[in-house]
Amino acid sequence: MDPKNKIDGQMDVAITNGKILQVAKDIPAKNAKKVVDVTGMYVTPGIIDMHVHAFNGTDVDAYIANGLTSLPPDAFTFRSGVTTVVDAGSSGWRNFRLFKKQTIDRSQTRVLALLNIVGNGMVGRFEEQDVNDMNPQQTAYMIKKLYPDIIVGIKAAHFWGDFTQVDRAVEAGNLANVPVMVDFGEHQPPNSIEDLFMKHLRPGDIFTHTFSYGPTTRETVVDEGGQVKPFIFEAQKKGIIFDVGHGGGAFSWRQAVPSMKQGFLPNVISTDLHAESMNSGMKDMSNVMSKFLNMGMSLQDVILRSTWNPANVIKRTDLGNLSVGNDADVTVFNVRKGDFGFLDVRKTKLKGTQKLEAELTLRAGKIVWDLNGISAPSWEEELKNSK
């Protein structure tokens, strides 16, 4: 299942030197040093989780930047089929280098980043209000001049004021030619998201926590009568990207289910992985993907919104597909059938019958996760062979 290349059928995938060599029907087993039989399973591009917090560190007083709320990506990614994560603004231009040295350079997972418009990133809520630390020029330099291969956009989040933060982020986005992701909560009363979409953001900019329900601080996409607000469809048509960003507090069935039924689908499925979401309703990327499957989204759509769509949004079209010559980031899923339940952040559950499970994950051609040993030989045969 490779949405970019419009492939949705039984095929073989061949890899050499860490790259995709061929995708075709019936590639002879004798042509490969190693063969993995995945009959009955789905082979997709490595999953991209476009919203995580991975700037983990030891500052026990910090919130997300260099703190304990952020998580080391490798502990969560491969086991749920993810090969690329995008850190959503944990660091800003002042501490991005530390993030890079401490986490990005040491992870097997491909870690990309949105740079926070706040210079210190997410050190703490109060620091995040400092308009004087929102410097578009420095932010753009960091992206364009220093780390264009790693920093793929800008984040604006957790701001209690007006549109100043978003406008500065967009200014930086224009300077660096990258998208801006906005977490638009924590205003009392809430600022208008219609204004945000129509007057402040550009096509290609990203609205995250789409299905959050906390109407006193964040305007919702679905109104109290259960209807998707008409301007939401217009905004999506205009090119605003809607990201799930599940997290510990930002995904409610009362927003997501009516949206799905009324044809408002998120462009991108993502987790907002951090210490407060990992053991709650969110859990991991394949669990969040499974939620959409059980709300009625087709598997093809689920895969599209977690591979090729996010790759396009961050302008990394080398990712999220199985085109020949690309890095062999490949995920093999099985779809478990049974009686499952899925929690939202309000601790209500939706029952479901299908659940995605990562059987095998490959990062740049290397097997980094193999749930049931489908790539491994039987130990008894190996023992016989060794004697």
Added chain:
Amino acid sequence: MKKQLIYYFPASGNICIARSSFLAFMLMLTTFFVHAQQYDLLIKNGHVIDPKNHINAKKDVAVANGKVANVADNIPASQSKKMIDANGLYVTPGLIDMHTHVFVGTKPDKFADGVNSLSPDDFTFKSGVTTVIDAGTSGWRNFQKFKEQVIDQSKTRVLAFLNIAANGLSGKPEQEDINSMNVDSAVQVKQKYNDIIVGIKIGHYEGSDWTPFDRALDAASKTNTPLFVECHLPQYSLQDQLNKMRPGDIITHSYEQITERMPVVNDTGNLRPFVLDAQKRGVLFDVGHGGAGFWFSQAVPAFKQGLVPNSFGTDLHRFSMNAGMKSMLNVMSKYMAIGMSLEDAITRATWNAAKSIKREDLGNLDVGSVADITVLSMLKGKFGFVDAGGNRLEGDRKLEAELTIRAGKIVWDLNGISAKRWKQEANKE
């Protein structure tokens, strides 16, 4: 302990009769209400396996104030504020992982305060674990930092074996500096943190001098705790190590097949007699799976010939998490695929582990003990398990953590069995 029903009657005498009756009525009403919902949480209809109390049957488990309040055949749902139906599931004491490396920090290529260690909460609850024991990642000099940085910050109960090396697993050559292996300092730190440190560890010493081992043993003796013997002691013979160990001391990586330590099973597939003798003498064998510590070529013949592990340490760290090890439940399921019964697996993951670290308050569902509880489902199907050599063993059962409770609080709920179903109408409330 089960809450006693106490009825308060106001003293008669000088108090006006009417007022007294009213008070009595109110107090009885209050008492009735307290009685009606005396439990915070009731796990109903599950199959309870509590090896310490020899329970292996369908029972209900009630929790109040973070403690186990009652385990009985039929506790009425009306007595609890919240009820979870665990029909078809197994209810066990919270699992104990005997061997982890959780002194996570930012130092590259290091276990102590480094990126090779992992944060416990990232792995425990989703695998039914409520207590981990850190296997000597810290020593007397940096234990305090470990405590402040990880132990105090974790929801998981983190206990520790204290490394005899001053800075724990800080890398070579520092971790092999005999001068830093100070028995008195280790004893002092153990005594200061008596409720966290459960033993002394020796490992990762490549010399042939027995001083490090003897000092660790001395510190263990002086603190009346077990010695935990890790790997990477290439100059010490296995037989000498086992001979020096006392009953109750623990050797880990029991089923490794690496050049630096003699494997427990010899080339012809036979368990070495002196190994079995050591176990009979009371030396405890921990799995310590890790990235290189568990091989089917050792574990399967050893199991068949009687060397069954006492505990299932995962040896959780950066290099085992995504390899054959994966999680505590995966390691337990692996043993069930080898032939261990579910009851035996639960025993080793709960009560046996608790006893071996002399923490008999853990690993059981005694009334009054902390409500660390795990609810497991048994998946049936075709599963594969991988060892450190990259080889596979097939099995038809696999444990999955449905619900994990730490001190009475739900910290993991895989399928929302503790949650209400979402209904569209609820939006309008």
